[in-house]
Amino acid sequence: MSKEETVIPKLIPVFRQYGYEGTSLSMLAKATGLGKASLYHHFPQGKEGMATAVMNYIANSFSQAVLQPLNNSDKPDKKIHQMCRGLKEFYNDGKNNCFLAIMSFGEAQSLFGELVKQQLQLWLDTLEKVLIEAGIEPEQAELRSQAAIMEIQGALILVRILNDTAPFERAIANLPEKLFRVPIA
Amino acid sequence: MSKEETVIPKLIPVFRQYGYEGTSLSMLAKATGLGKASLYHHFPQGKEGMATAVMNYIANSFSQAVLQPLNNSDKPDKKIHQMCRGLKEFYNDGKNNCFLAIMSFGEAQSLFGELVKQQLQLWLDTLEKVLIEAGIEPEQAELRSQAAIMEIQGALILVRILNDTAPFERAIANLPEKLFRVPIA
DNA sequence: TTTTTTGTACCGAACGTTCGGTTGACAAGT
DNA sequence: ACTTGTCAACCGAACGTTCGGTACAAAAAA
Numbered sequence: 001m002s003k004e005e006t007v008i009p010k011l012i013p014v015f016r017q018y019g020y021e022g023t024s025l026s027m028l029a030k031a032t033g034l035g036k037a038s039l040y041h042h043f044p045q046g047k048e049g050m051a052t053a054v055m056n057y058i059a060n061s062f063s064q065a066v067l068q069p070l071n072n073s074d075k076p077d078k079k080i081h082q083m084c085r086g087l088k089e090f091y092n093d094g095k096n097n098c099f100l101a102i103m104s105f106g107e108a109q110s111l112f113g114e115l116v117k118q119q120l121q122l123w124l125d126t127l128e129k130v131l132i133e134a135g136i137e138p139e140q141a142e143l144r145s146q147a148a149i150m151e152i153q154g155a156l157i158l159v160r161i162l163n164d165t166a167p168f169e170r171a172i173a174n175l176p177e178k179l180f181r182v183p184i185a
Numbered sequence: 186m187s188k189e190e191t192v193i194p195k196l197i198p199v200f201r202q203y204g205y206e207g208t209s210l211s212m213l214a215k216a217t218g219l220g221k222a223s224l225y226h227h228f229p230q231g232k233e234g235m236a237t238a239v240m241n242y243i244a245n246s247f248s249q250a251v252l253q254p255l256n257n258s259d260k261p262d263k264k265i266h267q268m269c270r271g272l273k274e275f276y277n278d279g280k281n282n283c284f285l286a287i288m289s290f291g292e293a294q295s296l297f298g299e300l301v302k303q304q305l306q307l308w309l310d311t312l313e314k315v316l317i318e319a320g321i322e323p324e325q326a327e328l329r330s331q332a333a334i335m336e337i338q339g340a341l342i343l344v345r346i347l348n349d350t351a352p353f354e355r356a357i358a359n360l361p362e363k364l365f366r367v368p369i370a
Numbered sequence: 371t372t373t374t375t376t377g378t379a380c381c382g383a384a385c386g387t388t389c390g391g392t393t394g395a396c397a398a399g400t
Numbered sequence: 401a402c403t404t405g406t407c408a409a410c411c412g413a414a415c416g417t418t419c420g421g422t423a424c425a426a427a428a429a430a
Contacts, residue, residue: 003379022206022291025416035381037418042379046416097290104346105282106207113346120346146343146352147336154339158331161289161298161305167331210390220407222392227405231390 004042007032008050008057015054016097020108023047048111051103055112058099059119065090070126076134080176083127087152087172094159094168101153123149131179144179151178189227192217193242196235201282205236205293233296236288240297243284244304250275255311261319265361268312272337272357279344279353286338308334316364329364336363 010032014023025047029036043049069082091098100120103112124145131141155171158164195217199208210232214221228234254267276283285305288297309330316326340356343349 018291019204019206021204024414026414034379036416037382038380040417098342100346101342102290104342105287106203109345117346117348120343143355146355150336150339150343150352150356151332152339153342154335154337157283157286157289157338157342158305158335160294161285161302163302167335170328170331171335209388211388219405221390222408223406225391 004053005057007034007039007042008053011050011054012058015051016099016102019102019106020047020051020111021106023051051108051112055099055103055115062090062119062123067123067126070130076130077176077180079130080179084172084175088169091152091156091168094156094165096156097160098153098156101156120149134180136180148175148179151175189238190242192219192224192227193235193238196239197243200236200239201284201287204287204291205232205296206291208232208236236293236297240284240288240300247275247304247308252308252311255315261315262361262365264315265364269357269360273354276337276341276353279341279350281341282345283338283341286341305334319365321365333360333364336360 011028014027014031018027025036025039028039028047028050032039034042039050040046043053045052065086066083069086070079072079072082074082090096100116102108104116109116124142127145127148128138128141131144132138136144151171151174152168155168158167196213199212199216203212210221210224213224213232213235217224219227224235225231228238230237250271251268254271255264257264257267259267275281285301287293289301294301309327312330312333313323313326316329317323321329336356336359337353340353343352
C-alpha cells in the first residue's frame with residue numbers, strides 16, 4: 001500500500017465537509033499530520049492534485065459499493081437491493097455529503113466538472129441497464145434512473161439542512177418500489 | 186428604493202455560483218461596480234453581512250414566488266400549480282443553484298445553518314398544510330412534502346452536473362401528481 | 371566491512387499572491 | 401457647510417506554493 005493511499009483517506013473528510021474552495025492546505029496538513037511541503041512531495045499538483053486523487057479514490061469506493069452489485073449476475077430486484085445496501089454504507093446513512101454534488105459548482109466545477117459528469121452518467125447508465133433487464137421499457141428506465149438519483153441527492157441535502165438522517169433512510173427504503181412499480185395508467 | 190436594495194441583486198449571482206467561501210470581496214466589488222470600501226459602507230459586517238442580506242432578499246423572493254401561492258384562498262390543486270409556476274421562475278428553469286443548499290455546508294453552515302433550516306422548515310410546513318387541506322392524512326402530507334422538496338433539490342443538482350434542464354422540468358411537471366396521487370395499497 | 375552514494379520522506383521558513391478589512395481624502399448632494 | 405457615497409491605496413493575515421536542507425535507509429563502491 002503506497003503512502004498516498006494511506007494519506008488520501010485522511011484528506012477525504014476535509015474536502016467532503018468544506019468543499020474544494022473551503023478546504024485549505026493548512027487543514028489538509030493538520031488532517032494528515034504532514035507538513036504542507038510533505039503534501040507537495042506526494043502530490044506535486046498541490047491542492048488540485050489532492051482533490052483529483054480523492055475523487056478517483058471515491059470513484060473507486062463508489063464503484064465497489066454501489067456499481068458492482070448492479071453488474072453481478074443476480075436477479076434485478078436483488079441487484080437493486082444490494083445497491084441500496086451499498087448506498088447506505090457509502091453515504092454513511094446520509095451523513096456524508098455527496099462528492100459529485102460538492103465538486104459540481106464554484107471553481108471545482110471548471111476543474112472537475114467533466115469528470116463529475118462522467119461519474120454520474122456511469123451510475124445512470126448502469127442503473128438503467130438493470131431496469132431494462134427487469135423488463136422496463138428503455139425510456140421509462142432512463143426516467144426512473146434519473147428520478148432515483150435525484151431523490152438520493154435531494155435526500156442528502158435535506159439530511160444536511162435538517163440534521164436528521166430520516167429522509168435519506170426513507171428515500172433508500174422507497175427506492176426499489178419506485179424503480180419497479182408498474183405505471184398507473 | 187435604498188442603495189442596498191439595488192446592490193443586493195448584483196451580489197446574488199456571485200454567491201449563487203461560487204458559494205460563500207468561493208466568493209471573494211474582489212468578485213463582489215467587480216460585480217457591483219463598487220470599490221471594496223463602498224461595499225463596507227453599505228454592509229459594515231462585510232462578506233458575512235452581504236451574504237446575510239442576500240439570504241434575506243432571496244427568502245423574500247422565494248416567499249413571494251413560491252409560498253404566497255400556497256397561502257391564498259384557491260383550491261389546493263391550483264395552489265400547487267401556482268407554486269410550480271413560481272418554482273420554475275424562482276429557479277430559472279433549474280439553471281439557478283439553490284441558495285439553501287449552497288449555504289448548508291462548509292463555513293457557511295456554521296454561520297447560516299440555523300437560518301437555512303428555518304427557511305426549509307417554513308416551506309415544508311406550508312406545503313404540508315396545503316396537502317392536509319386537500320384531504321391527505323397528516324403523516325402522508327409530511328412525507329410527501331419532504332419527498333417533493335427532495336426531488337426539487339436533487340433535480341437542481343442533476344441539472345448542474347449534466348448541464349441539462351430537462352430533469353428539473355420533469356420534476357416540476359410531475360410534482361402535482363406525486364403530491365396528490367392516491368396511495369397504491 | 372566499511373565507506374560513499376543515492377533516494378525517499380519530511381519539515382521549517384519563506385515565496386508571491388490574494389484574502390477580508392481599513393483608512394483618509396475627494397466629490398456629489400443636501 | 402455638512403452629510404453621504406465613493407475610491408485608490410493600504411494593512412496584517414492567510415492563501416497555495418516552493419525552496420533549502422535534514423534524517424535515514426538501502427544500494428553501490430571501496
